[in-house]
Structure formats: structure tokens, C-alpha cells
Amino acid sequence: MSFRRHLPHYLMIAPFMILFAAFFLYPIASGLFYSFHDWNGVQTPVFVGLGNYEKIIHSRDFSRAMINLATYIAITVPLGIIVALCLALLVDSFTGRWSNFFRNAFFMPVVLPAFLSATIWRWIYAPNFGLLNTILGFFGAESVNFLNDTGTMLYALIAVDVWVSAGFNMVIILAGLKNIPTELYEAARLDGASKWQQTVFITIPMLGPVLFFVFTYGFISAMQVFDKPWLLTGSSFASYGGRRNALLFPVMDMMGRAFGGVKFGEAAAYGFILTLAIVSITALMFAVRSWRER
């Protein structure tokens, strides 16, 4: 009786829930199953316990990828947010049409597919005739092979990354700026606070929650960086990570193990290791935040 009354509700959510169960919940469960098995996709999976996890953690590619990732995140996330904050304050200081114009200009790179930002920059970075080397050559510098020199590769990626993410974060910060009550600034002005003091003591503290979101979101996506380093290094499943694995990142390593090495169990385990890292660090950030608020 009650079920029949509610039947229309269930029918309406059924398409979403069925697809969600089939392509989200079930994969997670089966992924967990495979992560404990040795499986090449054809033969029957062989139970290996935590074998896959151990193999990954002890592999050289894993530690290389993790070191790259740590350096990358330590630079790209804070830098992306600082640049985005400056851009947002800059855009916000204009009014009307100019404000819109600069906001749209700064946002433009976000709309481009990530694969394109990587491929366009590949040519900008190209040795000898690339745009950047042409400019450097103008100043008399030697040609640098940005994407093949282990000293510059990571920074070349970070530049592309900030080029894209700054506009994205800026738009979110701008929305946060609009929510700060103007009375606060008026009061500060009456107290004789300068523009700089207003920014430091009102704007930035009031932006706290927004900056925290941008930081967490940026962190989570940086942990899973794939398209840009993959394409900047011209990777394929046969060979990826660039010269001496200088641009090897965990998701690339995972995808390589699955589709290059046909080790699906190992790749599934890799996904769980990465998720565990993401979830625990994110949880830690939330904990620190709520502890500081108290």
C-alpha cells in the first residue's frame, strides 16, 4: 500500500540510481575486489592478499611519481591560489565593463579543454623555434628544451597549470568577494584604514571559507593530474612520464599499469592507495580548520 503510493517517486529516480549503482557503486566494490587479486583481464583472478599494494609501494615508479607529485602540489596549489587571489582583487577593483572584460580574459584558458592547453604549450615550449625560446633568444639566451630537460620539466607543467587554474579559482574568489558586506569596508575607512590594511584585515579573513574550498578542490584535482603531463611529454601507454620519469604522476603510473602492463589488479590497488591519500589528507585539512575555528 505505502509502497504503491511512493512508486512514482521511485520510478522517477530509478534511471539515475540504476546508472549510479552500475557505473559508480559497483565499480568501487569490484575495484576493491580486484585490488586483492592478480588479474590481467582475461584469466581468472588469483587472490594475492595485499600483494598488489606492497608491490606498488615498493616499486621505483611509485616513489618517483610520489616525489614528483609532492613537489608539484607544494608549488602549484599555493601559487595557483595566490595568483588567483591577486587576479580577483585586480578584477574587483575595476567596475562595470572593464571588470567584465578582464574577468573574461583571465577566465578564457579555463574554457579550453585541458588537452589543448597542453598541446598549445608544447609548441610554445618547443626548442629552437618555439615561442618562448624565440623570446629568450631575443635576449641572447641559449635555447632550452623545456620539456626534455629534467631541471625544467616540472616547472613547465606548473606554468601551464597555473595558467589554467588561476582563472577558475579567480571566478570562485570573485563570488566570495561579492558576499563581503560593504559596511565592513566603510567602518574600516572611517577608522582610517588604508586600502592595503582593508585587504589584509577584512578581505582575506572574510574570504577564509572560499579560500579553503579553492585550496581543497585544487589539492584534490592536483593529486589526480593526468592530461597535462601526459600530453606535454607526448606519452602513450608504451612509454610515458617523459625523460627519466621527470613528469611521471600517480594517475599516469596507474593508467600505465592497467593499459600498458595489463595488470588490472595492481591498477585497482593503485587507485585505492591514491584515494586513501586524498581522503586522509583532506580530512586532516578539515580537522585543522575546525580546530582553528574553535
Next chain:
Amino acid sequence: MTTIKRTGSSDLVWLILKFTVAILIALIAVFPIWWMINVVFAHPGEPVSLNPRLWPTSLSAGVSKIQAIFAETGYLRAYGISIAYSVLTIAGVLTVASLAAFEFSLFDFPGRRLLFGVVLLALMVPTAVTIIPTYLITSRLGWINTMQGLVVPGVASAFGLFMLVQFMRAIPKDMIEAARLDGASHLQIYWFVALPLCRNALVTLAILTFIQAWGNYMWPLIISTQTDMYTVGQVVGLFNSPLSHNTVDTVMTANLLAAIPPLLFFLIFQRKIVEGVAMSGTKG
């Protein structure tokens, strides 16, 4: 005039400085895109020292490059695949998410909170953990190198559902009640009351889904393994691979054509896109 009189010279310096900085950054943001256009619309033979590609110099050269790339490579086919992939994904996401959002936001039924909670959890699960097992089930369904393999696994978008629920919550319950008293069926209320009221949200979700699907590189990379199912992203990737012997002109033409749909969307819907991104951030 009065404002100009009152601003001192230090304010004027500040204003000029601000504009200079803003214009410089705008150049950095836009220049790579601009440069791509210039490379395409320039005679391929001209050396960089004579024509640094700072502005478009030849329309006909660009047109012939575009014609050549469509005629000589599988680019046109990939373009079709990418358009079909994006359009079908949009249709799927909008239909499935709006149906479910309608129920989750406006009605109560046993299990509502639990089911919605599970979907919300999905927002926090990184793609890294789902992509391999989702590939495995898609492959077991025999959907590798098919359109349904590209589209269907991405249709149940937790983000889309969440966004539409936020919007539909604002619909007054009285309106639903009134429609019901007028004898409207459940489906009619959904179609004639709820959907028109959240048209803005649907358009925003459609645009964001388009940008996401058109730019998706990772999923097609593993699902479309045969050349006749390649998406634009993959073809662009191949053009750029170290083994391809394409000139910068060919590659940039491929890049430009891939950039046109999202850039066009942005020029038309800039406000909706910016608001959509801002909203996903502040409400999320």
C-alpha cells in the same frame, strides 16, 4: 568631470599602473590562444623571423589548412564523434539528473535521505579510484569502441544532480500542490511546472557538461581504441605525439578546430559559464 578633479596625481598613477598590469596579464592569458589562431592564418613557409605570428596574416592560407586537415585525415570523423559524445552526454545528464532532482528536492519518500546521502558521498570520491573498474565493467558489457561506452557511464552525474536539487528546492511547494489539485499527473508536474522553473540551471548544467565532455581526454583514451572511434582530443593528442611528423601548421589547425566549440560557447554564454563555476564553488 568632478571625479577626475578630485582624484590626485597619485591616484592617476595608480590607475595607469593597474590598467597596465591587468592588460599584461590578459595578454598572458589570451596570447597562447591568439598565437594559435595566428599560426593557422599565416603562410606556412614564412620564417618566424619575418612573420612572428603576432596577428593573422593570410585568411586563404588558414582556410586551405582547415580544408586539408578535414580532407586528408580522420579529423572530420573525430569531430562528429566528439559532437555526438557531448550532445548525448548532455541529453543523458539533463534527463536523468532532473528526474531524480525533482523527487529529491520536492517530495518525501522512504529512503530519500539515505539515497541522496550516498550520491553526495560520490562527489568526494576521486575519479582515480573509479576509472579502472568502470572501464572493466564497460568492457565486460562489450561497449569498448562504442558510443554507449563513451556516454552511458558518465550520465549519472552526482554533480549535476546536486546542482539541480539546489535549484529545485527553491520551487514553492504550493505550486506543486496547486498543480496537483488541478489534476496534473506526477510526470506533468515535472514537465510543465518544475522544468520550466529551473530552465536557467538546466542551461548552465548543459554548458558545463559540454565543456567537460568535449574536454574529456582520459575516458575516450581508454574506451576508443580504434581510429574510427577517436574523439577530437585523441586525434589532437596524436598530432602532437613525438612520432608524428606534422608541421606546427597542421598541429595548430587541429588544435584551433578543437578549441572553436568551447570558445564559441564561452563567447555566447560567458555569464552563465562564469556563474556556474562560481556557484559550484561557493555552494559545494
